[in-house]
Amino acid sequence: MTGINYPIELDIKHIAKHLPNTPQMRRLLRKGLSAHIFKDIETLERVTQAIIERGEYTGKIRKYERYGLYFSDVIGYRIDPDGTQLNLY
Numbered sequence: 001m002t003g004i005n006y007p008i009e010l011d012i013k014h015i016a017k018h019l020p021n022t023p024q025m026r027r028l029l030r031k032g033l034s035a036h037i038f039k040d041i042e043t044l045e046r047v048t049q050a051i052i053e054r055g056e057y058t059g060k061i062r063k064y065e066r067y068g069l070y071f072s073d074v075i076g077y078r079i080d081p082d083g084t085q086l087n088l089y
């Protein structure tokens with residue numbers, strides 16, 4: 001299956017933890033958790049729309065269905081509590 005074929009809405013309470021240098025992002029790192037950070041809000045919105053339209057189902061994690069999509073350009077990075085970063089595509 002490609003794309004999400006039923007109505008969904010973005011849970012806005014999770015947006016801030018995926019943006020650079022927000023208190024919510026820093027809180028994840030202080031808790032010892034990694035954070036997946038988009039370059040900016042525009043990139044997050046573009047990626048969200050692309051996944052809704054063309055994303056591939058990757059499974060269910062913590063009661064949420066997950067979809068993914070590969071992008072040819074870097075869309076952000078994963079940062080670990082120790083500061084290690086890995087580019088996300």
